[in-house]
Amino acid sequence: MGTIILGTGSCLPSRVMSNVELESIVDTSDEWIRTRTGIENRRIGGTGEKTYQLAASAARNALEMAQVDAEEIKLLVVGTVSSHMLMPSCACYVQNEIGAASAFAYDLNAACCGFLYGLDAGDRYVRTDTQSKVLIIGAETLSSRVNWQDRNTCILFGDGAGAAVLGHSDDSERKIIGTNHRSDGGLWDLLYMHNAPSQNPDLLVEDNPGAHIIMEGREIFKHAVKAMEEAIFGLFKKTGLSIDDVDVMIPHQANFRILNKLLERLEIPREKVVLNVMHYGNTSAASIPIALDEANRAGRIEPGSTVLFCSFGGGLTWGATLLSW
Numbered sequence: 081m082g083t084i085i086l087g088t089g090s091c092l093p094s095r096v097m098s099n100v101e102l103e104s105i106v107d108t109s110d111e112w113i114r115t116r117t118g119i120e121n122r123r124i125g126g127t128g129e130k131t132y133q134l135a136a137s138a139a140r141n142a143l144e145m146a147q148v149d150a151e152e153i154k155l156l157v158v159g160t161v162s163s164h165m166l167m168p169s170c171a172c173y174v175q176n177e178i179g180a181a182s183a184f185a186y187d188l189n190a191a192c193c194g195f196l197y198g199l200d201a202g203d204r205y206v207r208t209d210t211q212s213k214v215l216i217i218g219a220e221t222l223s224s225r226v227n228w229q230d231r232n233t234c235i236l237f238g239d240g241a242g243a244a245v246l247g248h249s250d251d252s253e254r255k256i257i258g259t260n261h262r263s264d265g266g267l268w269d270l271l272y273m274h275n276a277p278s279q280n281p282d283l284l285v286e287d288n289p290g291a292h293i294i295m296e297g298r299e300i301f302k303h304a305v306k307a308m309e310e311a312i313f314g315l316f317k318k319t320g321l322s323i324d325d326v327d328v329m330i331p332h333q334a335n336f337r338i339l340n341k342l343l344e345r346l347e348i349p350r351e352k353v354v355l356n357v358m359h360y361g362n363t364s365a366a367s368i369p370i371a372l373d374e375a376n377r378a379g380r381i382e383p384g385s386t387v388l389f390c391s392f393g394g395g396l397t398w399g400a401t402l403l404s405w
């Protein structure tokens with residue numbers, strides 16, 4: 081008995097950008113990108129594919145699968161760091177697009193952990209109001225937030241959105257089993273993005289090169305593997321489960337090498353792990369719900385399956401979630 085996912089949805093921009101295309105933009109190669117990241121293609125938003133538009137489309141798909149009317153949604157959260165406006169929130173735009181007139185809506189800034197943190201908030205909301213339905217979305221257009229002259233970052237990221245509708249189940253076997261989330265603001269400068277320059281000269285931030293991603297790739301790599309491993313083993317300890325109990329693992333899709341190292345340490349069979357980083361690159365908060373929707377629609381998750389999510393991102397933020405489907 082607890083919170084379950086009633087339906088999932090996703091939406092990806094139609095434009096595919098290959099590694100070969102990137103060779104004409106920055107000094108890189110298809111071979112370098114494939115071997116260092118596992119990424120082959122990513123999607124790039126075009127006209128009519130702003131963050132909220134991708135998010136709204138993913139939300140409609142999730143609502144349709146859940147057979148829930150948009151007006152039934154009480155809470156609507158969008159995990160994003162790349163909305164087209166700072167205010168109003170992306171979530172308010174989505175609310176208006178899909179007609180979720182009864183919802184209160186807000187954005188959640190936790191970088192790549194936006195969807196998992198949102199799932200945590202949604203779970204707690206449903207548990208205190210079991211009649212309510214909640215919509216959690218991860219949506220990004222990071223193509224608008226990378227420096228296209230910086231080969232360290234522009235090759236990694238992509239655009240897309242994924243969504244999940246949450247509700248209560250009386251079935252004692254089905255619920256979000258537990259979460260183990262952490263943050264460390266002391267390491268903020270390993271991965272960050274500035275705001276627009278301050279209009280108050282006294283509050284100007286020095287060395288603001290513009291609102292695009294800046295990253296210490298190697299350091300992020302090391303922290304990512306260790307943090308996700310600790311979050312997962314911490315969650316097992318908390319819940320009394322082990323890696324053998326996991327039927328499907330859906331990690332944040334950042335980099336094939338990060339995931340390989342993590343999977344080695346977890347000793348989980350590869351066929352249990354959902355991977356799509358090669359097709360979409362790192363879509364930040366959208367990566368887990370996109371992979372979840374693809375796995376769900378492909379029939380990889382069955383009633384009663386134990387699903388493990390884990391993520392890591394700027395903040396730093398990281399965490400793991402276990403749910404019984």
Ligand code: UT7
Pocket residue numbers: 107108109112113116117192231232235295296297298299300301334335338362364392393394
């Ligand atoms: O959601 C979390 C978000 N962040 C991440 O997931 C990023 C985690 N980090 C990584 O995935 C890796 O650190 C990268 C893929 C970003 C970089 O791989 P690396 O093996 O750590 O490479 P490096 O940064 O140490 O760079 C090695 C070399 C450098 O050249 P020199 O100094 O050895 O001559 C870089 O300038 O590779 C060069 N390089 C590139 N070469 C071709 C960096 N980017 C590129 C590129 N194409 N795109």
